[in-house]
Amino acid sequence: MSRLIIRKVAVLGAGVMGAQIAAHCANAGVPVILFDLPAKEGDPNGISKKAVDALRKLEPAPLATRDRAQFIDVANYGSDLDKLRECDLIIEAIAEKMEWKLDLYAKVAPFVRADAIFASNTSGLSIEALSDGMPEAARAQFCGIHFFNPPRYMALVELIATRSTDPAMLDGLETWLTTRLGKSIVRAKDTPNFVANRVGVFSILAVMHHTARLGLGFDEVDALTGPLIGRPKSATYRTADVVGLDTLAHVVGTMQATLPDDPWFQYFKNPEWLAGLIAQGALGQKTKGGIYRKDGKTITVLDLASQGYRPSGGEVAPEVLAILKNRNPADKFAQLRASAHPQARFLWAIFRDVFHYCAFHLGNIADNARDVDLAMRWGFGWALGPFETWQAAGWQAIAEAIRADVAAGEAMSPAPLPDWVFDGRQAVHQAEGSWSAASSSLKPRSTLAVYGRQLYPEQVLGETAPDAGQTLWENEGVRLWNLPAKDARIGILSFKSKMHAIGDEVLDGVHEAIARAERDLDGLVIWHEAPFAVGANLKQVAEACQAGRFDNLDKMVARFQQASMLLKHSLVPTVAAVQGLALGGGCEFAMQATHRVLALESYVGLVEAGVGLIPAGGGCKEFVLQAASMASRAAGGDVFPFMQNAFQTVAMANVSKSALQAVELGFARASDDIVFNARELLHVALHRARALAEAGYQPPPVQRAVPVAGRNGIATCEMMLINMKEGGFISAWDYRVSRSIAIALCGGEVETNAKVSEQWILDVERAQFMDLLKTEKTQQRIVHMLETGKPLRN
Template structure:
């Protein structure tokens, strides 16, 4: 099941159509399908083969893409391929039509005229254009349809990028905008920014300017492309692909097209002279070097080596540039005001480059705020959600000291150092401390601060993505120790249990804390939700502590720790109040086991769940294998082996789901577990699920005292399949030993097939095999290697 939308202006969308099966159209169709929306994917009729061949091929291609657009590959079969010659009647029962064809105004207008007679009288129409005029597009529609038309701009890749810009026309019905905002936020899981109908809207207007400014200053300061990427990636709180790697991924031809759109549509912009592709970008495109899709652009791979284009030699060289020592030291400074001061004062060309790209970005963004966005918050969210920056441009500026930086920008404009001599708007230098504050975010067009949207959909976000300086109610602590905090938010009687460890790993304090918190909840609360204030849900057991015990030969203490882990899982499973796990991000090892033992799991779509212990030479011993055996017996008491076949490989190969939907297919989530598409709604939904279980008179499951198991026959069958792996050198002898022990735990040990055992028997088996593996040199080497490198060791 998935969580449903709640809004006073609910837009009920049962079925959608996407027009255009190109890269964006096909992936938007994939994500709508992920969200449980029946989707028809249209394209032109094919000249050969089946008429819907173009759409059929695009759907097939979705299965091969990485990162995967489909949350479960099997969902490809749910997308309906169609063509404009035969299938326009599909549009009669469609509630939402998203047009996503090429960025040609004439083509789009022709298509609207073709579909208009077939679209239902209540359907919402939207164009996924990245910059064309939405008001201009609306003119092609019959008058009675214009109030239901809007721009809706997804960012690539649509499943993973949080941003969707909604761009109403002058005539769009506000109820349509509200309904679409609720649908996109809850059902599709997006962060919606309402943008004005200006070229490239908000995200690309500011984001592409930032890229153009970076390219311009790359030339001015004569820096290598790899040096610029070393400076403009994670060091600035931006994605690893930085500037030029991002251009290669997007496609240099696409980049040039977006730049040309800015040049064509913004002739009055004071920065217009810079809206052109640099000579070297044009030269690469003319050579057919378009980036990743053609095997090379700014970068190319030669064997295992990454090489970068060197303008001086017009050839490629090994990519290895790093920030200079001085700039690396400046970037390591925590205080933003000190950092910016040192960047501006430094004579190092890399520091001057960084100051210049920030100065011109801040200048451009402030100058255009009134034209392109309602508030500064919309700009910052658009850049964070659409480009993956940790802080938006206004947040970065404000954190660095608004007036101080504004003064430096004004000095540089006066000295002719800035890219444009356009003056800073008067509001910038009126003595303010910034654009985000207790009254909301600054609206330059309205001349006032505006609070967050009061759209009812946002009541579902108990902890929304905070803008700089925003503080939310942290609730009331009921009890805490060094490992966990049990707290409440509001007076609904639902306790929230959060871990306090790095990566929310599980150590003794967490184990004891979870058990104590559940005892308190049984006395004082109606239900408990295990929810972390940030990602991940849990990276699993604290390996450092475990390895310390092993290396010191304290095997009794180690076994006690394992027994305590199991006791914690049992405390979760048999709690007298429902314990619900709210999972997002990684839920590895013990984290996965905790959610398996919960009364219910509510998982964000982007949840990566796995019993990964085999990767470090161990097996799941927090009750995970025992729980899989119990579930198999319940699902098929006559032959639990049939159920175990589905999960054995998942555990033995330490597989991790690529989504919550895939985790269901892998047997790591139950069919009854809930999938939430917007991670900011996770806590709200989990609390409602926990409360619902409590209101139903929740009782924990009865301990299994007669669990039928697959026995020695099941173990032998699994071992036979492992022999082929070893013969083909796909697995080492130690891998086979681990997998054989996993099989033994799942099948209930060396007893007759179908024998009934109790849960304590299954838990004891887990402990026995876990401790035996932990004593081996090879497993200890694997744990140590993973801790020092973050990568698994195959020994």
């Protein structure tokens, strides 16, 4: 099959979803045209322009960097439809009204190239019915493409074919979405609300039903249905506010209008209180109030008994909390079902009814149970999907409990569980595949070539684990291993510490791994699941401070610096495969590797100032080298202007909000690789290490004559700090810490433009770090961070 080439995308509809889909295409460097209606007054493209301007202000940010907006052109349906001929992929994302969509299709169809893909980003309308609105010749290139909100951050995209959709086109689109946009794809059937929304909205309706039945508060339910049961912090009712109560009501309305024969149909309606809030314009987060609202600094929640708002403070009962902390799923569910406590009865009921619903509808809504579970993970943020949860708790025991509740009239529907549930099985996910009720068989994973790039795909419970590789050496802190089937001579170094913090064992491991790589391998990749590394092991540091072991700490910092220098000057290329947090020492390791391969969602920064310290693992040194390199190409060769931004970045403990921003801030280079699908990170890093080795890699020499800003640079930084302190923007201790950062970044108390060695800069870093570490205020900051996870501004 020839590769699908998408050079330009059009998005029809500049609403919240359309604009953010356009933004994510722009993040990927794909030029996109954002269309909407002609404005009634002024610039005809005013609606689209306003939407692009709004992208720069939204949080969480749809744009990976603000300048990505340059890849979005604006247009309108009145005068610009001819621009559609330039586009290889057209995504329609207007309001969920069938007649509006069909009217738009008729208008744009004459301008769509025969080879272009046309896709509707509907959340639940019939794709077959929408396809009927396209010219017959264009229907092979038509499909559903359902992004989840917000498109940049939500992994799931549901692809929905019609009877006419070209299978090869859909395979190509899945491949492009997976690698170029970093999405996780589920092929959904053309049924109302598809897979994730069908199950997810039913789950919300079940929660609403049992909330009312048991008389629980909305905040109490959110305390129960969040992380304690493997769901997002926003739980149920906060999620409804975030999504928008009108949006939720619309999706429920779709189920009510299109699923009259569903055995749970009587529950497909919006509660009176929800309709009341919508009528008042209280739609949730976007209107500053819905189920929850903020009164001053107090979060309040709707109280149905009083028809007003009260302070939010729902809590989980101790006896129910004790059940939820049971690590044995079978025991946990048995205890929930047996308990008389309303909260326990509620939890058993919502799980039971979702299990029941998913089993009954599996054959209708999804190809297999794996697709349901992954859709709920990727689209709703569940830690485990419904079938995984059921399987973990004991398939037959749960099945019998559901059957008993159905017989007793306690379940939401009297519909019987399907026969396959009781066929003697113990699982729906097995080594051979996941159960398909439609075909009565186990379905293996997709064989599309793009998934060969995911060496460690996200697994569902019961699947066969991928190749764990061959261990070459390990200690308490790290594992050095390889994948002989891929490239036996590229080593992979994985940290084993909690949050991949860098302590003595990890430092020992890095030293040993590099020595072994230089002796026996062609390259070394640092990779493990996110986070990349959260920095130094603060607990070890705090304990050593308390015991007064500052000589040991000085040696530890020196060893950290040596490890960083080994990464940079190793005889074989070192590649840092970064995903998630790369903070403090983790950032310094990444900065000094030969090359970086970063997942788009990489949050990189030198954050030591937050605990009253400065970067001392070579991070300051790397910024000094960057400044010197840039100054050498500028008129006059003055270093300070190129160091000034680095000073602000380090002193403010700025963390990049994407890998693209990490490049802007100097934590990564423009030549580094940015991968949109984090599951492809290791694949790309291994190939990059191999390419560097094949190119005859030679390490950079240790610099001996680096021009630095010196005393004049320090003085200039001090003037900025004095103004900030006097303006009340920083504390006296912030001033002290920031001055130490300035000293390190300016190369110490030396003459301006003096030339020093890399080791000199490292020695300055370490000396400033140790001076701060011995102070009471910095030690207070470290302890506070360990106890609260938040910085102390003392």
